Amino acid sequence: MRMNREEFAGLVLDACRRMEDRGMTVGTWGNISVRVNGESFLITPSGMSYGSLKIDDIVMADMKGNIIDSKRKPSIEHALHRMIYSHRLDVGAVIHTHPQYSTAFAIARKDIPAVSEELVQIIGEGVKCAEYALPGTEKLAANVVSALGSNNAALLANHGAVCVGSSLTDAFKVAEVLEKSAKTIIMATIIGTPRAISHDECLKMQDFVKYHYGQK
Numbered sequence: 001m002r003m004n005r006e007e008f009a010g011l012v013l014d015a016c017r018r019m020e021d022r023g024m025t026v027g028t029w030g031n032i033s034v035r036v037n038g039e040s041f042l043i044t045p046s047g048m049s050y051g052s053l054k055i056d057d058i059v060m061a062d063m064k065g066n067i068i069d070s071k072r073k074p075s076i077e078h079a080l081h082r083m084i085y086s087h088r089l090d091v092g093a094v095i096h097t098h099p100q101y102s103t104a105f106a107i108a109r110k111d112i113p114a115v116s117e118e119l120v121q122i123i124g125e126g127v128k129c130a131e132y133a134l135p136g137t138e139k140l141a142a143n144v145v146s147a148l149g150s151n152n153a154a155l156l157a158n159h160g161a162v163c164v165g166s167s168l169t170d171a172f173k174v175a176e177v178l179e180k181s182a183k184t185i186i187m188a189t190i191i192g193t194p195r196a197i198s199h200d201e202c203l204k205m206q207d208f209v210k211y212h213y214g215q216k
Helices: 005-021 078-087 100-108 117-122 138-148 168-191 199-211
Strands: 031-037 040-043 059-062 093-097 153-156 160-165
Touching: 005 031, 005 040, 005 093, 005 168, 031 078, 040 078, 059 078, 078 093, 078 138, 078 160, 093 168, 100 153, 100 160, 100 168, 117 168, 117 199, 138 153, 138 160, 153 168, 160 168
Parallel strands: none
Antiparallel strands: 031 040, 031 093, 040 059, 093 160, 153 160
């Protein structure tokens, strides 16, 4: 059974509250979207408190950047979400967060290496930091799409992180693994030098998760 607009918007509202509860952002920063179909997506509005949002505050936009029957202005990063959906047909949800440890890497403009099995399995072979561009610009969107590639997360230089998934649940899992990985690397650096998992081992783990892990 296909979900209607209100049901999709409800998922976005739930995700907003979860993002705020998990400390993934502060104030009105960050944004969340979900793909409705091949031609449109729902995204959080610009500059509104997450706790105050209602179903009809969530904005619908199409893949050309047009706003569809919405009373609010979309997040200034709507071009970023749109460009990700256009380039990644496997993506059904996008979460842009400002978490503490991931943002530390973004401020240092450092990639996060493939240091943990869960990062490799859930996100990909490391997380790249996109080149800096001003918030809300097409340039930032293009830089993030390039850094994201086929992985499920990318850092935004001096800004935060973007996480994607086939659903909002999957995108949240990516965000949680990303933040845990960033924190763990910082802690490991106190003890010694973090060691990345080899490319061959990364491929083996990803193959195992794709074809053999769980009740397959």
